Amino acid sequence: MTVTISRHPFPTENAAAGLSVLENSMESLIDGLEVDSTRLGDAFQLSLTLAKSHCLLDAEASRLPTWQAWVNAMQVGSATFATTTAPGGEIRCRIAEEERVLQATGPQRYSNPGAWMTAFYLAVICREKDRLTTLCQVPVPLLRESGAPCDEFVYSWVETLQAYWLGGPDLGTKLVAALDGTAPQSSHISAPETTAKLLYPPMEIFHRLVREDHAGFNRALAESIRWHKEYWSTEENALQATGLVALAPLAMTCLAYDASFSIEVTSEYLPIALLERDWPGEYPT
Template identity: 60%
Template sequence: MASIIPRHPFPTENAEEGLAVLQQNAQEMIDGLEAGSTSLGDALGTTLTLAEAHCLMDPRAAIFPTWDAWVTAMQVGSAVFAAATATEEHVLCRIAHKDRTLQATGQEWYVHPGAWITAFYLAVVCREKDRITALSRVPVSLLRENGSRFEEYDYAWMETLQTYWLGGQDLVPKLVSAVDGTDPESVADPETVGKLVYPPMEMFHRFIRKDHEGFNRALIRALELHKQYWSEEERAVNISGLVALAPLAMTCLAHDAGIPIEVESEYLPAVLISRNWCGEFPT
């Protein structure tokens, strides 16, 4: 019998109007990419927010507009790193049903481990194998050039995911390094790290060990901690809490590997896990 983790209360008044405004903002940003009036970093934040917002009223991601929004966010996430690593002056990226010619960017303020991990998760959820492979070949050294302050566990987790996808060596030591880096005694924000960053690492550990029961226990714990984090008063109406993106990505990996998923939650859009929409249109 499946365990059920309900989502924390979230206001739904004016949800459709809010979604329409987000949709317009996202489209304007996407249309501004070729002209250079929009940064890919800003576009990623807005399109991801739109995708998550769709899941307020469509928590299963059962309707086409929700899937379309998730694909668009995934395409923008991949475009961030396609443009950052491009060797030519321009790079062609498909975003929102259109091939767009974007300026190569090299290192920018938004080319950092947080954006890479988000892009990787989105590509996993959308089952975009070629994009996952491209992301897995992004040099960690490029992201270290960013002036932003990121913890070592961010880079170690990135390396872990890249190594797993490309079948490289030292997967377990890299995962151990990432996990060790989340020690509450050594991080600036132990609450965020403990409730949002470490849990998907534990899920991944159970996944690579093919520990079905352990994976589901880790998934339940990840969702419980996600709910705790986003139920705090100052965060409770933040759209970012509607979907547990990192646990969702780990669950998609496990589902595709044949691990039975014995947990149901509005934090985990069921149709994204079962990949029913994949192949619906060219991406």
């Protein structure tokens, strides 16, 4: 039985004009990356906002400009870690349909575990296997060098995803460490509500995925989307474009879809064209 979960209300009156402003800012940022590659952190945040904002008026992600925005965000995410892991010199990265010559930057504040997870999720959604392999070879100690504050369980989650994609050992041990680190009684959680409603749910979805528990997967996915909606429906959060798409649950669902799971949850938070890989291969990425 399919469960449908609607997206929280979001104003659309000025959406087209807002997209135009974001696109112009994004184009300017990307064009400036060859001069100052440390702007990748800003470019990554803005490109993700733009990709999700496209889904306000195109909830299924069925239009080409929406796919282009998601590809651009994925490319910027990959470039972020290509430049921070390179030993030095120039790095060639394809971004926004052009090859850009960027500079190695070393670890930066923006090359943190949260950004790595976002880059991973985007590469999963865009079905970019080579980029996923490269991202999963980023050393976790390098993410620590970013200096950004981060709960310890997040590092365990990064290690879990890397072990899963690369077929590394101790996947189960790493996943248990990540799940245990999110327990409400843990004294090391800096943002309990965010952890409970946004960070833990994708781990539980993934847990059901690797156990090949199809029914449990769909239950966990539905619960995750309900928590996502609850989190982004508050007065404080409701007008943030970040909440328009449930990025991590979408990525986990893409993995399940590609593993021939029957997906029994539908929602604007899970754009169907991204989930069902309608666009990969449309043009070189």
